[in-house]
Amino acid sequence: MRLMVVGGAGYIGSHTVRQLRAAGHEVVVFDNLSSGHAQALPEGVPLVQADLLDAASVKAALEAHRPDAVIQFAALIEVGESMRAPGRYYRNNVVGSLNLLQGIVETRKVPLVFSSTAAVYGTTDNVPIPENAPLHPESVYGETKLMTENMIHAFHVAHGLPYTILRYFNVCGAAPGGDIGEAHPNKTHLIELACLTALGQREKMMIFGDDYPTPDGTCIRDYIHVQDLADAHVLAVNAMAGGKADAATYNVGLGHGFSVRQVLDAVDAVITEDGLPPLTREIAPRRPGDPPRLVADAHRIVDELGFQPQFTDLKEIVRTAWDWHRKHPHDFER
Ligand SMILES: NC(=O)c1ccc[n+]([C@@H]2O[C@H](COP(=O)([O-])OP(=O)(O)OC[C@H]3O[C@@H](n4cnc5c(N)ncnc54)[C@H](O)[C@@H]3O)[C@@H](O)[C@H]2O)c1
């Protein structure tokens, strides 16, 4: 198949482009490079450098490249920033996706895979979280994702647009070999920050709260390796190509969680093997908006698409992230 990967120069997009090509698909990337990197793309992958907010460019790219399916990763992704700059988030994430949907139904009406997030669930006691749990996003970021999910569903009902929505839990790790990896302009994610701290770019790791109602008092998250997540997109595309799924929503996680302390222990285990000292840790106040536990009920994607995550060992997951950051301490700059 020929796939248009929107936001394909970003962290998850670039790993997915690679897996799609390995599965024999042809790929064209549409990205404005606002947070993505052309260097993250394999040689020979065409890049349309354009903005989803420019509806004419979106339609022109669809007409020129005639994809058989579209994967939509492009978004602004920071929860905290979304609360300070809601207009930017609603415009980029909702209007951008609307332009894409409109372009698709006006041109080729091909299947769409959309990147959603566990943030659509908000705080819930219903853990592990099934896909039919109530949706109560607590941030503008989560709200933009839920609004886009609802738009996609409306386009399915009105125009027959086939879709698969993937709700990712905590995405982490890097391609084994360490040539591409997480390279967001602002660093907020736990494993990435821990690796940068090990490299001396931060003084210490802050643990945001140790008084949560969890076994060790720190928050529990479901960490899914970016390469497994990329494979989930390949499965989704193949299922839609085979007419198997035309309106499906899946959680993508391992189905079990690790605490902040367990993650930092795994980072310590990896970096001390490389002769570095363990990270200095400091207990800090809770970060506003952090639920104690977010763990996916991941049965649906396993049962329906045959999803089989390969990276289930936390230390192995951290090792891939560490290899990337060690080799690229300033992302793609050096
Ligand atoms: N990283 C995570 O932990 C996580 C978790 C849940 C969901 N997600 C979702 O996955 C998707 C990808 O996340 P990521 O971590 O790879 O982020 P990223 O910032 O690395 O990638 C996003 C890509 O989209 C591009 N982009 C953004 N706005 C655009 C626009 N208006 N027009 C064209 N291109 C645009 C950026 O340049 C970038 O290459 C996002 O939709 C995000 O909300 C990410």
Ligand SMILES: O=c1ccn([C@@H]2O[C@H](COP(=O)(O)OP(=O)(O)O[C@H]3O[C@H](CO)[C@H](O)[C@H](O)[C@H]3O)[C@@H](O)[C@H]2O)c(=O)[nH]1
């Ligand atoms: O320096 C840090 C960074 C994080 N944490 C803790 O580590 C856990 C994971 O935090 P991340 O920032 O790595 O990830 P989040 O769970 O906040 O974010 C994830 O879920 C969000 C929605 O809930 C978004 O989808 C986001 O993109 C995705 O990575 C949280 O308990 C956080 O408080 C720390 O203790 N110290």
